[in-house]
Each structure stands twice: as C-alpha cells, then as structure tokens.
Amino acid sequence: MSQTRADQRSDLFDPVELGPYRLANRIAMAPLTRSRATDEGVPGELQAIHYAQRASAGLIISEATNISPQGKGYIRTPGIWSPEQVAGWKLTTKAVHDKGGRIFLQLWHVGRISHPDLQPGGQLPVAPSAVAPENQQAYTAEGFKPIGTPRALETDEIAGIVADYAHAAKCALEAGFDGVEIHAANGYLLQQFLSDKTNKRTDQYGGSIENRTRIVREVVDAVTKVWGGDRVGIRISPLTKFGDIGDSNPEPLYLSLVEELNAYNLAYLHVIEGDTGGDRNPPGGFDLQKLHRAFNGLFMANNNYTLELAIKAREENLADIICFGRPFISNPDLVERLRSGAPLAEADPNTFYAGEERGYTDYPALTPTSA
Numbered sequence: 001m002s003q004t005r006a007d008q009r010s011d012l013f014d015p016v017e018l019g020p021y022r023l024a025n026r027i028a029m030a031p032l033t034r035s036r037a038t039d040e041g042v043p044g045e046l047q048a049i050h051y052a053q054r055a056s057a058g059l060i061i062s063e064a065t066n067i068s069p070q071g072k073g074y075i076r077t078p079g080i081w082s083p084e085q086v087a088g089w090k091l092t093t094k095a096v097h098d099k100g101g102r103i104f105l106q107l108w109h110v111g112r113i114s115h116p117d118l119q120p121g122g123q124l125p126v127a128p129s130a131v132a133p134e135n136q137q138a139y140t141a142e143g144f145k146p147i148g149t150p151r152a153l154e155t156d157e158i159a160g161i162v163a164d165y166a167h168a169a170k171c172a173l174e175a176g177f178d179g180v181e182i183h184a185a186n187g188y189l190l191q192q193f194l195s196d197k198t199n200k201r202t203d204q205y206g207g208s209i210e211n212r213t214r215i216v217r218e219v220v221d222a223v224t225k226v227w228g229g230d231r232v233g234i235r236i237s238p239l240t241k242f243g244d245i246g247d248s249n250p251e252p253l254y255l256s257l258v259e260e261l262n263a264y265n266l267a268y269l270h271v272i273e274g275d276t277g278g279d280r281n282p283p284g285g286f287d288l289q290k291l292h293r294a295f296n297g298l299f300m301a302n303n304n305y306t307l308e309l310a311i312k313a314r315e316e317n318l319a320d321i322i323c324f325g326r327p328f329i330s331n332p333d334l335v336e337r338l339r340s341g342a343p344l345a346e347a348d349p350n351t352f353y354a355g356e357e358r359g360y361t362d363y364p365a366l367t368p369t370s371a
Contacts, residue, residue: 062103070125187243
C-alpha cells in the first residue's frame with residue numbers, strides 16, 4: 001500500500017450513516033484500556049488530548065468505562081457514575097466535537113475479572129456463578145494478582161446491576177457523548193451470563209438460551225430507554241477465549257441473541273471476529289457472517305485488521321465499519337496514514353497501561369514532508 005492511495009479504490013474512507021449521524025468514514029477506533037484516569041476513575045485533560053488527536057476516525061469508541069464501583073477490574077480505569085466523572089468526560093467530548101469527531105462511551109462491568117483490592121470494602125467480585133477463571137490475573141495497585149472465585153449474584157441483585165447500566169447511560173448522555181456501546185464481550189459480566197462455561201444458574205438467568213440472554217436484553221432495554229436504539233451499539237465476542245470464557249455451542253446462542261436485539265433497532269453490532277487479539281478463525285468456531293445477515297443494523301468488524309483486510313471486507317460486504325485498535329495507539333492520524341499508504345508507527349507496549357503522557361499523547365502525526 002506504500003505506492004497507491006487506498007481511497008482511490010475503496011469506500012472505506014467514504015461517509016456512512018450511523019443512526020442519526022453521518023460519520024466521516026467507515027473506520028472506528030476500538031475501545032483501548034489505558035489506565036490513565038485517577039484512582040477515583042475520573043478522566044481529565046490528558047484523555048481529552050488523546051481522543052481529540054484521534055478524532056479523524058469515523059467513530060471513536062471510548063476505553064471501557066466502569067458503570068459502578070463494583071464493575072471495576074483494573075486500576076485507574078475511568079468510571080461513569082459520579083458527577084466528577086461526568087465533568088471529566090465533558091472535557092473529552094468537547095475536544096472531540098471541536099475536531100469534528102464522534103465518540104460513543106463503552107459501558108463496562110467486569111464481573112468476576114476483578115480482585116477484592118479493586119472492590120468496594122474489599123468484597124469479592126460478583127459473577128453469575130461461583131466459577132473461578134483459570135490462569136487469570138487482576139491489575140491492582142500492587143501489581144498483578146491471581147483472580148480467585150467470585151461470589152454468585154443473588155437473583156434479586158440483578159435488577160440493581162441493570163439499574164446501574166441505566167444510570168451510567170444517563171451520565172454518558174449528560175457528559176456529551178454521541179451514544180453508548182454496551183460491552184458484552186471479552187469474558188466480562190454480560191458474557192459470563194451468556195456462556196454456559198461460566199453460567200451455572202438454575203433461576204431465570206441460567207440454563208436455556210432464553211434465560212442466559214435475559215440480562216443482556218434487560219440491559220439493552222434499560223439503555224435504549226435513555227438513548228433510543230439508534231444511538232446504542234453492542235459488542236460481542238462469540239468465539240473468544242479471553243478471560244477464560246467460552247460456550248459449548250455458540251452459534252445458536254448468538255444467533256438467538258442477535259435476533260432478539262433486532263427489536264431495539266440498535267445502531268450497530270460490534271463483533272470481535274475470532275479470539276480477541278489472536279486467531280481470527282479459531283477451531284470450533286462458526287461463520288460469523290450469519291450474525292451479519294441476521295442483524296438489521298450496521299455490522300462492525302474487529303480483530304487484527306490490516307488495511308488490506310479492511311478493503312477486502314468492504315469489497316465483499318463483510319462489514320459496514322472496520323474497527324482498528326492498537327494501530328490507533330501510536331498513529332493518532334491513522335485514517336490519513338491508511339488513506340495515503342504511509343507507514344505506520346510502532347507502539348511501545350511498555351507504555352500501554354502506564355506512562356501518563358508518554359506513549360499516550362506524544363506519538364506524532366505525519367508532517368506534510370513525511371507524508
């Protein structure tokens with residue numbers, strides 16, 4: 001791609017309608033946890049600079065953002081439940097909008113992927129069932145610590161978690177976001193309910209596919225009552241093993257879920273194709289294009305995309321929007337680099353989750369000469 005401008009032969013860089021918005025292009029910036037909020041989960045000027053630098057993406061999806069103190073699983077991740085957090089996020093939404101960009105907030109509850117050090121009062125993390133994830137560690141103030149067995153949620157507690165999603169959605173609206181994305185992927189709480197590996201419940205939230213998808217439907221219902229369906233997306237990862245997750249028969253589970261989601265007229269379905277950050281076609285998978293065909297809204301594809309894969313996906317109508325993750329870390333002007341065929345800068349993994357400005361806001365954009 002170094003000799004040919006990609007925009008001369010692909011609609012990847014053309015505008016696309018998403019809900020009430022006209023996005024500048026079909027490239028989305030994936031949620032990227034960077035652990036640079038305060039200990040109280042408040043983002044600030046640093047986040048505003050970071051996201052504004054990347055506002056040329058058609059859509060930015062914010063880093064995963066805790067809906068409640070209980071939803072936290074990593075140090076210094078932002079939240080969206082307090083007035084201070086809302087005020088902090090307003091800096092980011094204004095900065096992105098001033099640059100002409102669009103940004104959705106990702107709503108997140110980690111469930112069992114946490115540690116008492118990160119929970120209010122040192123309590124156990126919660127989950128659908130008391131099933132410990134194997135070989136998983138939590139990122140705490142004292143470094144990485146093994147994750148133990150969570151506490152199974154009581155049936156009457158689940159309504160409170162759904163209410164937390166609704167409250168977080170209202171806070172995101174107040175903070176000036178353009179929409180929200182519900183995180184139901186990567187082994188976190190909502191996927192823990194979906195997957196029979198982690199959901200051993202015998203009440204109305206366990207057992208059958210209808211029961212295991214119930215909490216997701218309830219969360220979607222609560223969030224769309226705040227935002228309307230056309231400003232809400234949802235992220236799923238049917239084939240991932242991330243967070244020691246998995247299901248014995250994912251195809252009927254996720255087809256059923258997607259068909260149920262159509263009732264809410266969501267803006268998009270964000271699908272991690274394959275194992276998160278790994279094999280795009282893991283053993284035991286199924287054709288994820290079945291989900292594309294079943295869903296009535298836009299289909300957003302994610303997982304190790306290159307420019308060539310993205311162009312191919314658009315040529316073959318495999319996705320409406322292509323989500324790039326790590327390339328946005330070190331290439332704030334990723335869209336222009338992809339468009340022009342310019343080389344991509346390499347990111348420093350040592351600063352992914354630490355470093356403040358270093359490795360966060362100090363990656364340079366191309367100069368006219370270098371471009």
